[in-house]
Amino acid sequence: MSRPPGGTTPRPVVPPAGARLGAVSLYPARAVVDLAAIRGNVRSLAAHAPSAQVMAVVKADAYGHGLVPSARAAVEGGATWLGAAQVAEALELRRAGVVGPRVLTWLYAPGAPLADAVAAVVDVSVAAAWALDEVVAAARVAHRTARVHLKVDTGLGRNGLTPGDLAALLPAVLRAQAEGAVEVVGVWSHLAFADEPAHPTVRAQAGVFADAVRTVEQAGLRPEVRHLANSAATLTDPSVHHDLVRPGIAVYGLSPVPQVGGPADFGLVPAMTFEAELATVKTVPAGQGLSYAHRYVTPQETVVGIVPVGYADGVPRHASGGQDGPGGPLRVGGRTLAVAGRVCMDQVVVDLGPGACEVAGDRVELFGTGADGGPTAQDWADAAGTIAYEIVTRVGARVPRVHVDTAAPSQGADRTQEVAR
Template identity: 80%
Template sequence: MSFPARAVVDLSVIASNVRSLRAHAPTAQLMAVVKADAYGHGLVPSARAAVAGGATWLGTAQMDEAIALRDAGVTAPRVLTWLYAPGAPIARAIEADVDVSVSSAPALDEVVAAARLVGRTARVHLKVDTGLGRNGLTPDGLADLLPAALRAQAEGAVALVGIWSHLAFADEPDHATVRAQHDVFADAVRLAEAAGAAIEVRHIANSAATLTSPQVHYDLVRPGIAVYGLSPVPQLGGPGDYGLVPAMTLEAELATVKRVPAGHGVSYAHQYVTPHETRLGVVPLGYADGIPRHASGSRERSGGPIRVGDRTLGVAGRVCMDQVVVDLGPDATEQAGDRVELFGTGADGGPTAQDWAVAAGTISYEIVTRLSGSVPREYVGVEVLAGSAGGAAAATGAAAVTGGAR
């Protein structure tokens, strides 16, 4: 493939991050959340790496991704899927041994019908809205749903194996809502168990709560962004403070380098004008590839950071659809074809996804997940897959993946 940029994903780092996260929650099982193409890192290779690191569960929002894991031969851990609309392939998920979340009475009806259709018990996790105001049963809704759910369980159509929720302020561990949601969740668990549900796993902790709120670890924690080495609480600490390392490096080759005079406008609307004679380099990545346009640079504000050699420079001018410009300086020696890094581990002082998040006024989650599928994913550290589901074949397959990862 001739695409002049790539996202290099270190699978051994993902495995190591999972091991670190397990140490933060030693009394709980760990679900590695691999939704959204594993936060842009590649669904199947990342899932296998997480399992190699000790993940006992995998989680996807969309049902198709959960089924894709099973179709790819990822059979060792339990898989939970939780976000679907009427008409979703629930029967296919049940046949694939995927746990299914239920957030409403109509969803329960569909799951029961699908289980009857395929003649297999559906493993169900009841989703409770404890205060986020998003998907899930209200506490009253849970009380109303339980009789029907327990009848379906007695029939053998479902097994009520989990109860779970999402925190609204997990990235602020001292926020009053964390305790309040904890209390609502505990009441919901007691209600379900008193009614006769044999709950195996209670879970509410995301990445932030896994790292900072041990009181809500319960039976299972569900880290997502932390699996890929990014801090969910950058205001409290960076990845290294929690034993994490970013797994993805986004790099490119300079497409062109040219000298321009002082006062030369750069990119659309000339937000940036060269202050002196200089050399400009074109980086062949733009907003169509996932580079945030909000990270454009101007005369007053440096744009998103780019590592060139041992220097960190900023995007000069507006981010375009398929390219950005960087002011290399009058004495620059870089040439077309030289490597630049948009973000990586930061170990050498280079930029990180968090730095891009700051430049764009967003969060690191968005920086990595918005990276387009047109940008090839290249995998290193594939040796960790040798002992995971799929064995040596999985490692060989991951090593061969270089594009179209989504």
């Protein structure tokens, strides 16, 4: 910054306190989330499990879709439960006024604010003896009976009580329930291979789970819900639906079993569209290396575009493109192209082709519904060697979430945008 005559350093222009900066207008990309799709997906999932209630899992900021707006849409679609892995997520739902559905939280370490959760009528999972002790203490502080779900490790080898630990803990559970500190309202577990419906572990875990439920009931407890099915099992295995199913990724319109069927095969619609604008468009000569390490070299004179999103925004670096294979797909001007060269922290390059007529500001779709032949989150997962879950949940926090409702009567064919964060 140069000094004006007189040697006075100019003062920077700062917006006044409280001024609202439009996140969408300031950032050249956005994740557009269609709440109508989330509602419709929950209805489809309920139809796949007609004998069970639906818990919409909204952990990880609703798989990157925005916690509170997505939760509300899921409830409007028929979900009577919400699943929030972290206690903070569950409390955020309650603070935002999401009070109608039951909310379950399950992943916490010693010292978590369980008294706040109990006071907010959040159901709490117990997966270890120390957890029961902390839930009982929390109930006493909150002066409210804690609603507890006993988590059983039926073979995933992750969080949960082994069947032996469950049996050993039940006397303490019964004492806590007799005291009025807890009420056991659920028994649950999680499948290791639900995305491979024919895998023998699915049946084996279902058997261990049935034994665990019998153990709990024979001890004199009468849980209101048993739940085992995630998205994949909700869509493919009615035998494990029990009283409650817990779909996660399917709520947001992505298939948990892409080898079996895509979203449309299960009546699902992807809710998120990740889009940006071209920042720079220019002609480069043949033999020009693009991006770091010149992994991609132009085979001819061509037009390239700079898309101002990168791995800091959630674009996987593993989806870089080069002579050894195309990068992640991009939709530009009705054409599906690919990332050319390394994915950078804040940008990627796309080879638009010789004579391309795109200009700065033109829309680029990284992924969306795929209805128009454009790329999907699954296409990016394939390009990066991962799963679609990771693609949507990794969209960075600096990317504004814009929630729209394509079913709202007042919007017609337009999409009224609401910035969630």
